Amino acid sequence: MTASPIHVLLLHGLWMRGFAMAMLHRRLREEGFQVHQFEYMSVAAPPEQAIARLRKRIRALAPGPVHVVGHSLGGVLALLACRDDDLPEGRIVCLGSPLSGSGAARGLTHRWGGDMLLGRSKELLEHGLDRWDGRREVGVIAGRQPMGLGSLVGDVGIEHDGTVGVEETRLPGLTAHCVLETSHTGMLVSADVARQAALFLREGRFDA
Incomplete structure (x- = not known):
């Protein structure tokens, strides 16, 4: 009897499309996961529209485990979609996600055209979440290679990935958190990020 496939849904971030996750997609597939893009x-x-669609997609991949890996805004949406207990089991990995709110987003709203650039995701990015109290284990990978424009438009703290501060990726209730030498967009092509993400999806931990 063959084992049920272990599914992974990938969520891109703000201003991106699914193809931005192509390298991570390939690496997780090489780790043995059945990987899907969610645009x-x-x-x-x-x-709310993306959250409802994501919940529907997760249910459609049942009955086996359905993990979610979200980059930046995608990680925030993953947590919101999986707060309730009526979904298949699985873990969540957030990559450079401003879970407690984005200083860059708040700074952008004070600049001309900032509201238009953030669009309907503005409030979510500005304020983030208070805590994680869902039943899924959540691991967060943050970057500290300061290459990006986010630090020029808002306060992202001393340690950041160029767009999101390391402290902005922390949230009460997380299972694990690690910081790697990568930039915000560099996470999507980093072999180290893919390896750590795969480890957390399998075992619920990062490699110290």
């Missing part, structure tokens, strides 16, 4: 409109549509 959504990050600016023009309200986050």
Whole structure:
């Protein structure tokens, strides 16, 4: 009897499309996961629309485990979609996600055109979440290679990945958190990030 496939859904971040996750997709597939892209409109549509679609997609991949890996805004949406207990089991990995709110987003709203750039995701990015109290284990990978424009438009703290501060990726209730030498967009092509993400999906921990 063959074992049920272990599914992984990948969520891109703000202003991106699914192809941005192509390298991570390939690496996780090489780790033995059955990987799927989840595309959504990050600016023009309200986050609630993406959350409802994501929940439906997770249910469609049941009955085996369905993990979710989200980059930046995608990680925030993953947590919101998986807060309730009526979904298949699985873990969540957030990559450079401003779970407690984004200083860069708050800074951008005070600049001309900032509201338009953030679109319907503005409030979610500005404020983030208070804590994680869902039943899924959540691991967060943050970067500390300061290459990006986010630090020029808002306060992201001393240690950051160029877009999101390390402290902005922390949230009460997380299972594990690690910091790697990578930038915000560099996470998507980093072999170290892919390896740590795969380890957490399998074992619920990062390699110290």
